[in-house]
Amino acid sequence: MNETAVVIETIIKAVIVLSVTAGMGAFATWIERKVLAFMQRRLGPMHVGPYGVLQLAADGIKLFTKEDIIPQNAVKPIFILAPIIAATTAFTAMAAVPYFPEFTLFGYKITPIVSDINVAVLYVMGVASVGVYGPLLAGMSSSNKWSLLGAARAVVQMLSFEVVSGLSILAPIMMIGSLSLIDINDYQSSGVTSWLIWKQPLAFLLFAMAGFMETNRSPFDTIEFEAEVVSGYATEYSGMRWGLFFVGEYANMITVSVLVSIIFMGGYNPIWFIPGALAMLLKVSFWIFLFLWVRAAWPHIRPDQLMWVCWKVLMPLAVINIVITGFALV
Amino acid sequence: MELKDFNNRNIAPGYIFFEGEKAPENGWQIFKRIVKRSIKGELFVGLWIVFREMIRFDIHTVQYPAEKLEMSPRYRAIHKLLRLFESGNERCIGCGLCEKICISNCIRMDTHVDERSRKVVSEYSINFGRCIFCGYCAEVCPELAIVHGSEYENASEQRAHFGLKEDMLTPLDTFKAKQQQEFPGFGALSDNADEFVKKTPLAY
Ligand code: SF4
Ligand code: SF4
Numbered sequence: 001m002n003e004t005a006v007v008i009e010t011i012i013k014a015v016i017v018l019s020v021t022a023g024m025g026a027f028a029t030w031i032e033r034k035v036l037a038f039m040q041r042r043l044g045p046m047h048v049g050p051y052g053v054l055q056l057a058a059d060g061i062k063l064f065t066k067e068d069i070i071p072q073n074a075v076k077p078i079f080i081l082a083p084i085i086a087a088t089t090a091f092t093a094m095a096a097v098p099y100f101p102e103f104t105l106f107g108y109k110i111t112p113i114v115s116d117i118n119v120a121v122l123y124v125m126g127v128a129s130v131g132v133y134g135p136l137l138a139g140m141s142s143s144n145k146w147s148l149l150g151a152a153r154a155v156v157q158m159l160s161f162e163v164v165s166g167l168s169i170l171a172p173i174m175m176i177g178s179l180s181l182i183d184i185n186d187y188q189s190s191g192v193t194s195w196l197i198w199k200q201p202l203a204f205l206l207f208a209m210a211g212f213m214e215t216n217r218s219p220f221d222t223i224e225f226e227a228e229v230v231s232g233y234a235t236e237y238s239g240m241r242w243g244l245f246f247v248g249e250y251a252n253m254i255t256v257s258v259l260v261s262i263i264f265m266g267g268y269n270p271i272w273f274i275p276g277a278l279a280m281l282l283k284v285s286f287w288i289f290l291f292l293w294v295r296a297a298w299p300h301i302r303p304d305q306l307m308w309v310c311w312k313v314l315m316p317l318a319v320i321n322i323v324i325t326g327f328a329l330v
Numbered sequence: 331m332e333l334k335d336f337n338n339r340n341i342a343p344g345y346i347f348f349e350g351e352k353a354p355e356n357g358w359q360i361f362k363r364i365v366k367r368s369i370k371g372e373l374f375v376g377l378w379i380v381f382r383e384m385i386r387f388d389i390h391t392v393q394y395p396a397e398k399l400e401m402s403p404r405y406r407a408i409h410k411l412l413r414l415f416e417s418g419n420e421r422c423i424g425c426g427l428c429e430k431i432c433i434s435n436c437i438r439m440d441t442h443v444d445e446r447s448r449k450v451v452s453e454y455s456i457n458f459g460r461c462i463f464c465g466y467c468a469e470v471c472p473e474l475a476i477v478h479g480s481e482y483e484n485a486s487e488q489r490a491h492f493g494l495k496e497d498m499l500t501p502l503d504t505f506k507a508k509q510q511q512e513f514p515g516f517g518a519l520s521d522n523a524d525e526f527v528k529k530t531p532l533a534y
Binding site (some may be wrong): 309 | 364368375379383387
């Protein structure tokens with residue numbers, strides 16, 4: 001009896017997380033266009049619905065009804081599989097992420113996390129790295145040189161930033177002694193001063209940069225930079241398959257924002273008079289906004305610069321950070 | 331500023347000559363360069379500038395079909411053939427100067443002498459597939475008969491749709507309603523020219 005309840009609860013949670021994040025991802029595309037437009041003194045989408053809010057519905061209709069083209073020399077099964085991998089890994093990563101504090105609904109205690117596994121950080125980062133198979137397979141199966149270049153860049157970028165994000169997050173984990181995101185969150189429960197960002201500023205910076213690389217947002221959007229590789233691995237994709245890549249990218253953005261908020265910025269602990277859930281929403285929105293803001297302001301860097309900065313600057317810094325943290329702990 | 335300042339052609343004092351960065355020679359200099367390149371305040375200046383523009387909300391978008399920019403009288407779009415204000419007769423006297431001067435040879439006209447022994451233009455057409463909108467025809471016309479309008483929305487199924495005499499000639503009812511607009515002449519200022527007048531950025 002109890003097991004059935006757990007299964008049903010998990011399924012319901014999974015469906016809610018999936019639909020809410022997919023919806024938010026779609027909405028984020030509108031926000032992105034609006035914010036970028038305002039920063040560039042434009043108006044952005046204005047015609048579909050009030051202030052263009054329904055633009056995403058129009059986009060959805062377009063994506064679903066567009067002709068689905070598979071290039072002649074593409075490896076068809078892999079070509080079809082790649083966007084599905086990209087989207088599913090992006091959403092699977094969210095399974096171990098807690099969003100809000102516990103609350104009771106109809107006398108039933110609900111923890112807003114699909115599954116509280118004790119190696120959540122490891123799990124999320126692992127699944128997110130599996131996500132690189134999306135771009136890799138897409139690029140290799142498309143029989144298009146831009147796609148191939150994009151795939152190569154995706155792998156190079158993944159190898160570079162994974163080291164940094166893994167090492168940088170090691171220091172906070174050493175301090176907390178747990179890989180569960182809920183434990184990490186509870187560690188920072190005594191006000192703003194207990195946020196890990198004050199104790200681990202360097203790790204925070206490194207992890208944030210790695211987050212930008214992971215979601216391939218500018219300034220690290222080397223793998224789909226229009227001026228160099230057309231659209232990178234997604235050059236040959238159209239319609240809903242391309243849409244899946246897109247949704248995956250935005251889901252990744254949300255995951256990274258949630259991760260940074262939980263690990264370094266106090267998670268869903270209440271701040272002063274702001275309740276925990278609202279604090280979490282504010283933090284995540286700030287991070288999404290930061291992604292867009294940076295995109296409007298900064299130029300992008302070359303792949304060789306990216307590798308240079310990852311291997312020669314960020315990785316040594318991360319190692320030094322771990323060593324210092326280790327000395328401080330013993 | 332005085333005249334001798336203007337006569338001074340030596341502009342060098344105001345110029346900054348940039349020698350370029352020296353290549354680092356040893357490890358310490360390389361390290362210094364890395365630090366200098368990695369930690370830059372300029373990045374935050376960039377962030378601030380776009381954020382400032384967002385808050386200022388000084389939007390420059392023209393929502394085209396709903397809003398339109400006012401065209402300057404100097405704009406050379408599809409031609410118009412005008413009528414005389416007094417009588418409503420066509421201004422064109424069929425002199426053929428425009429046909430002669432047109433550098434892409436795209437004006438064709440037919441004239442005949444009517445029963446009152448006056449020369450009238452029976453056909454007048456411009457091939458807008460070839461016209462380069464140079465404005466010579468309008469400039470040479472002694473009667474101000476052919477002028478450039480400001481109608482730039484000329485998408486059509488046929489490029490001939492704008493180029494026949496009946497397309498360009500002011501229709502009689504428009505004329506009677508006193509809607510025919512006089513061509514202000516080449517180099518005329520637009521009505522809202524005052525809005526664009528700014529102080530010159532120069533010192534004098
Ligand atoms: S604008 Fe120039 S090219 Fe066009 S009809 Fe007049 S003279 Fe010919
Ligand atoms: S130059 Fe003027 S008056 Fe002469 S034929 Fe051309 S349009 Fe008519």
